Amino acid sequence: MPTASGTTPELNFRTPDEQFTGQAPFESWGRYPNYDANVVPLHWQSDYPAVSSGMHNGVLPVGMGRSYGDVCLLSGGNLLVTTGMNRLIAFDPETGLLTAEAGITLAQILDFAVPRGFFLPVTPGTKYVTLGGAIANDIHGKNHHVAGTFGCHVTQFELVRSDGSRKLCSRTENPDFFAATIGGLGLTGVITWAQLRLKPIVSRLIDYEGIQFHGIDEFLDLTRQSQDIEYTVSWIDCASTGKNFARGVFMQGDHSKKRDTLKPSPEPKLVFPFDAPGFALNHLSVSLFNTAFFHKQIHQRVVAEQDYEPFFYPLDKVLHWNRMYGKRGLLQFQYVIPWEHAREGTITILKEVAKSGLASFLAVLKAFGDVPSPGMMSFPKPGITLALDFPIKPDKSFPLFERLADMTSEFGGRLYPAKDAAMTAAQFQAFYPQWQQFARYRDPQLTSSFWERVTGDKPGL
Amino acid sequence: MNQMDTTPRKILVLGATSGIAEATCRIWASQGARLFLVARNAEKLAAVATDLRTRGASYVDTAVADLDNTEQHPALLAHAVNSLTGLDVAYLTYGILGDQAKAEQDFNTAAQIIYTNYMAPVSLLTWLANFCVQRHGGTLAVISSVAGDRGRKSNYLYGSSKAGLSAFLGGLRNRVDREGVTVLSIKPGPVKTAMTAGMKGSEKFADADKVAQSIVKAIDKQQDVLYVPFQWQPIMFIIRNIPERIFKKLNL
Ligand SMILES: Cc1cc2nc3c(=O)[nH]c(=O)nc-3n(C[C@H](O)[C@H](O)[C@H](O)COP(=O)(O)OP(=O)(O)OC[C@H]3O[C@@H](n4cnc5c(N)ncnc54)[C@H](O)[C@@H]3O)c2cc1C
Numbered sequence: 001m002p003t004a005s006g007t008t009p010e011l012n013f014r015t016p017d018e019q020f021t022g023q024a025p026f027e028s029w030g031r032y033p034n035y036d037a038n039v040v041p042l043h044w045q046s047d048y049p050a051v052s053s054g055m056h057n058g059v060l061p062v063g064m065g066r067s068y069g070d071v072c073l074l075s076g077g078n079l080l081v082t083t084g085m086n087r088l089i090a091f092d093p094e095t096g097l098l099t100a101e102a103g104i105t106l107a108q109i110l111d112f113a114v115p116r117g118f119f120l121p122v123t124p125g126t127k128y129v130t131l132g133g134a135i136a137n138d139i140h141g142k143n144h145h146v147a148g149t150f151g152c153h154v155t156q157f158e159l160v161r162s163d164g165s166r167k168l169c170s171r172t173e174n175p176d177f178f179a180a181t182i183g184g185l186g187l188t189g190v191i192t193w194a195q196l197r198l199k200p201i202v203s204r205l206i207d208y209e210g211i212q213f214h215g216i217d218e219f220l221d222l223t224r225q226s227q228d229i230e231y232t233v234s235w236i237d238c239a240s241t242g243k244n245f246a247r248g249v250f251m252q253g254d255h256s257k258k259r260d261t262l263k264p265s266p267e268p269k270l271v272f273p274f275d276a277p278g279f280a281l282n283h284l285s286v287s288l289f290n291t292a293f294f295h296k297q298i299h300q301r302v303v304a305e306q307d308y309e310p311f312f313y314p315l316d317k318v319l320h321w322n323r324m325y326g327k328r329g330l331l332q333f334q335y336v337i338p339w340e341h342a343r344e345g346t347i348t349i350l351k352e353v354a355k356s357g358l359a360s361f362l363a364v365l366k367a368f369g370d371v372p373s374p375g376m377m378s379f380p381k382p383g384i385t386l387a388l389d390f391p392i393k394p395d396k397s398f399p400l401f402e403r404l405a406d407m408t409s410e411f412g413g414r415l416y417p418a419k420d421a422a423m424t425a426a427q428f429q430a431f432y433p434q435w436q437q438f439a440r441y442r443d444p445q446l447t448s449s450f451w452e453r454v455t456g457d458k459p460g461l
Numbered sequence: 462m463n464q465m466d467t468t469p470r471k472i473l474v475l476g477a478t479s480g481i482a483e484a485t486c487r488i489w490a491s492q493g494a495r496l497f498l499v500a501r502n503a504e505k506l507a508a509v510a511t512d513l514r515t516r517g518a519s520y521v522d523t524a525v526a527d528l529d530n531t532e533q534h535p536a537l538l539a540h541a542v543n544s545l546t547g548l549d550v551a552y553l554t555y556g557i558l559g560d561q562a563k564a565e566q567d568f569n570t571a572a573q574i575i576y577t578n579y580m581a582p583v584s585l586l587t588w589l590a591n592f593c594v595q596r597h598g599g600t601l602a603v604i605s606s607v608a609g610d611r612g613r614k615s616n617y618l619y620g621s622s623k624a625g626l627s628a629f630l631g632g633l634r635n636r637v638d639r640e641g642v643t644v645l646s647i648k649p650g651p652v653k654t655a656m657t658a659g660m661k662g663s664e665k666f667a668d669a670d671k672v673a674q675s676i677v678k679a680i681d682k683q684q685d686v687l688y689v690p691f692q693w694q695p696i697m698f699i700i701r702n703i704p705e706r707i708f709k710k711l712n713l
Contacts, residue, residue: 043480044505084480087512101508112516 031329063130069421102132138183148371183375345411476555
């Protein structure tokens, strides 16, 4: 009997019932912009570049699509979805070194590591991102002031280029590609696997403290006082003006030292079931939400012991909460402004947001520390970062974004590509003057809608 | 399975690089099982084996084999059983969808689908069933398909090969039940694997990890037939009972 016909690529050797057929549109987390692309799953480290031979209009590796804007989109091109490449390769319980394929999610890493007494060295506000995506955006967490970015904890990875070459990258081997790929927006090649140093924990619990503050100066005081606390982040009310202007809740925490159980307690997941109508999100509902959030914490100070899940991933319990923003989607606006202008810049921008009357449910304020990232194009630098969520209102949002981006620029700051779909090419090139040096490491086959937009590679998008 | 028994289970997986097989093996690995994995592609098989070792499987051995080669089956299976030092579960997960359009025109294509999905499993299961009967124990867990419950124009070659397999499993169950051997027919509907994450509409597919959990549970409970997700049981009941006069006019 002949073996399976030569025309069926090895890639399709999945059981037929799990075959997903058809070319689905791929959405980024913000659901804006919205482009069609040819979606191709990668399951094995050997899949790329073989699967992409003969693909026109460019190729982009993507993970969970948890970027808000267009760094994980390629209009009319080919998206290589890496989440099928999610195997573990090695784990050393002495050193905490974990080697895994790049499509593994941080959630899958936690499921494996936490019961063994290890935790992610850096984690974003959702655990549904991939290892490769975390490296490509060089993500930061609530511990940036002590731990730096995700890339600081990556020891090595493999980069596969479209010419078929495989590069082992570390601080000593191919160090230039190591630097270009951390924060390299998926453009330098496909990361097939990476090694990461996990950190030991003895408990799932976090010793948490929440403190109300009134105004940026109180926020800065709290930041100074909490330098030795591992995790700090603030929620800030950006709808209020007058005496409530820039009020917020400062949240800090450390891993509990209590030798507690490391076993998970399963909780049912909620799924946001429908697209909310546009009218649900107006200035009034946001003001009410923010006021409620501020007063949810009735006392000036709250001390608690909390599982790491709600502490790090309060929104993950509601899968697809982005649908709350309706079909038009949402966009984040995240800047970092260096210390010398951080206070003034933040106040100015918060005033502009309050004045605009545009709603932001989630405004997150945090101080970045000075641990340098190994990445050439990394976003964080010492100073204050503010992230604002806006539902998209075409005629109003973009003029506001442009004003905010200009202000960011005046204060010497820059924007985070992972959250962006609005900055202009001129703004990007001013924020990241090293972009041309970086472009030399780009793989000729790889590009993104973001990259085309901010470099003008393909005008008229 | 005896809950109190702490000796690691001995599990043979045929088609170990399929998505559902991998998801299922991860559960067994975290329970410390002994695994013997068979697949066609050496590189992929090695990646899966490494993953399962890292996750805590107490023993992982592998063999690269094209399971269409039925002559090799007895030697391969004997080797696997020796390597595992016994057999608690044989899990048969492989199959091909094949090219329906081509198979409609070309018998060789049709024969290939039937061979891989029906003939070769019959060869494997004959050996495995006789082995288990001799030992008066063991579970044969086999992935068939809801597509085998009724032929449809869009994939009746695949469907008929799975229908044959389902009927074979039913008969085998009837034969070996009194010998203390369990046969589990698994009938999955469309399953979302990791690859569909982020795709519009993919929430509607069953999650491979959930499917795997159901399979592990069904094996533990010595169940006979598993529709997974369970909604497929009533759906297929309805589809099986649509009168042929109407069914033949439907676009399915
Ligand atoms: C609720 C929420 C909270 C968040 N909180 C934070 C936060 O606190 N801090 C923070 O920094 N970010 C945060 N983010 C953003 C998120 O962490 C990043 O966008 C992350 O990179 C997304 O990972 P992903 O796997 O979804 O990658 P995608 O969004 O799919 O892709 C991101 C980039 O990675 C590239 N890429 C993916 N896989 C590979 C690979 N294998 N090889 C090469 N390139 C690859 C893509 O090309 C793309 O450029 C948050 C996002 C959400 C939705």
